[in-house]
Amino acid sequence: MNDIIAELEAAVGEACAKHGGTDSVSASSTGGWNPRLWAALEQIGVTAISVAEEHGGSGGDISTAVAVLEVLGQHSVGVPLAETALLAGWLLADCGAVLPSGPMTACLAGSDLRLERKDDNLSVHGTVARVPWARCVDHVVVLGAGRVVLLHRDDFRVREGTNLAGEPRDDISIATSVPLVRVHDVTVESGISDRGFRTRAALARAAHIAGAARRALELAVTYAGEREQFGRPIAGFQAVQQHLAAMAGEVLLAKVAVEAAALALDTEDDPDVAVAAAKAVAGQVAGLVSSLAHQVHGAIGFTDEHPLHYSTTRLWAWRDEAGNENYWSTELGRRAVSAGSHGLWPLLVGKRSHSARR
Amino acid sequence: MDLWNLNPVALPPEHEDLRGNVRTFLAEEIAMGRITPRCDQWLGGWDPAFSRRLGESGWVGMTFPTKYGGSGKGALARFVVTEELLAAGAPVAAHWIADRQTGPGLLRFGSAEQKEAFLPLIAQGQYYFAAGMSEPDTGSDLASVRTSGRRIDGGWRVSGTKVWTSGAHLAQAMVVLARTEPRSSDRHAGLTQFIIELPDPNVQIRPIRLLTGEHHFNEVVLDDVFVPDTRVLGEPGSGWKQVTSELAMERSGPERILSTFPLLAAATDYLAENSSRIDMARFGAVVARIWALRQMSLAVAGRLEVGAAPAAEAATVKDLGTRFETVVIDTVRLLTELEPDSGSDQEIPRMLAESILHSPGFTLRGGTNEILRGVVARQLGVR
């Protein structure tokens, strides 16, 4: 790993430890979010990471952003960094727009949302379900009908909802008319597409999962060393050791898969296979690791006083967000089958573009 | 918990050129009917002529320096070549142990004379080693070996019985782990590795057949075999350290993931024809996992390339990978609904049969998964 990433990881980890804390996490489970941590992350300069500096971002590639997201997942902290940097920031920057300040989120316009050009405005009407962090942000960036639209706070109303971990997943209803300065046409060269949006959202959740899985393992290892039964720490029992080792394997698998997928987005011509595989695998890992972590913790891990649930509720929530294992596996299955017996291996091995983008 | 120093590796472009060359070569070999893709060919595919052709192309001994006949291209280049061979189901068993572990062991611990004697021949794909570790009473507990080495003038006398020795009946030499000092409180002290060239009048090699009737394993009885001092590998008494460094190389390679890959690839064509009723998600879940496992195996190769010894990381690759090899079988079996049949002239029933009958070995060879998880647990600090 390069030194810049290691330094950022350390700084973000410190900020999370300082401002994350279990209390503020509990607060976020009632729908609030963590503005102190957001400010600290802004200070470090990661809230618009992977967005080029000339568009108001802080530079860096997807691999760096994913490393930061892993740390956030590890600390169970709620902030819309993935949404701000990897989604909203990407959409705006790739349309040539400059990012507004503050937290943002982004969504894809489905059939429930109508975008129509009216004179010098774009009228936007309809609803979008389960938009992450909508209630906490200043701006929502919508991708739809070949356009990227920047909505302000007063352009939409929020119906609050949450995921299993209590993170905001709000339905928004939009009835507004947006001046064209906030509407950008998506050009072919921009590389923006619905597919690209889904891919980035999936990678972000997979990165969160890799971090949370690691924390669940760390908690289980610590607990196994402390909890005594039959006169010795349960870590002394081989069955428990085998659970921990099996978890470690899964956690490493998720970590490497997510980071390899980020690298693919940074360098490869066709990163879709990598991201689909990483999210599908992260989903598999989330299920395995959360069940093993709970098994090792016994009943205490099932209580709200023990911190394990901060990680496991997130693992259970995130595996179903941005496409679950079945969604991405089906994508991959189709591609694999159409690649055929001679094409499957080349599909898996991928092809690096000889001139890496970075 | 220092298990996290495992980062994905981006292979340099020249390795992709290498990959292309290996692929072209393999396609020709298959088209000419010289080799036939099968599962688990790193155990079952003993084909000296093919190994020699690989050697001529510079694809054996790739981690050896050029002065010993290798290409000096390193662990990642070797990774690319071996994964291409395995994915294609090519017969690589003959040179496998020599290339993967004996050669690197000789490079690290061998004398100058030994390196000159063996490495160039290994790199030519002409010289094959067997690994003599296990014994009738020694499996997982390798430090309990009873084969003994007794010092005499100019060398040693080695006696004992080895089992499960893959390929000993075809190899030109065998590396034998023996106890050379009485057991002390340090169970790992006093072990020595010997190179025994074959055949030898005092070495008896008897087949032990697999449940398929195939002959890959052997029982090897060593009856007062003379081993000159020049054929002691490394320092007498350092056998344990040497063997465990071998195991790190042995455990994480693509062979721990890809034994059944030819079956998965073959299944795609069948599934395409029946795509209306197959469960794409189930098939894709396997594809996703193999992609991720390969990245993990490659990441360990990246650590080996820079001289690290990622033993626990390698153990996790082997634990996850070898269990996955059987998941591939089950997925293909259940989705195609074809019956395994060794005598079939169709690829999938034949490969299903090959791989099911070989599957018990996946999670045993090179250290059982239970033992590997013990290695990981120790790294986690709970053991």
Ligand SMILES: Cc1cc2nc3c(=O)[nH]c(=O)nc-3n(C[C@H](O)[C@H](O)[C@H](O)COP(=O)(O)OP(=O)(O)OC[C@H]3O[C@@H](n4cnc5c(N)ncnc54)[C@H](O)[C@@H]3O)c2cc1C
């Ligand atoms: C295909 C194949 C090829 C092989 N090739 C070679 C070769 O070339 N050279 C060679 O030397 N050997 C070879 N082996 C042998 C292999 O290394 C051994 O089979 C392996 O180390 C296990 O030893 P064992 O079979 O005696 O089983 P045992 O050690 O008797 O184990 C039996 C069961 O008990 C479990 N067990 C044992 N101890 C523990 C423990 N402490 N904690 C938890 N569980 C435990 C094991 O995991 C296993 O499930 C080969 C094996 C196979 C299957």
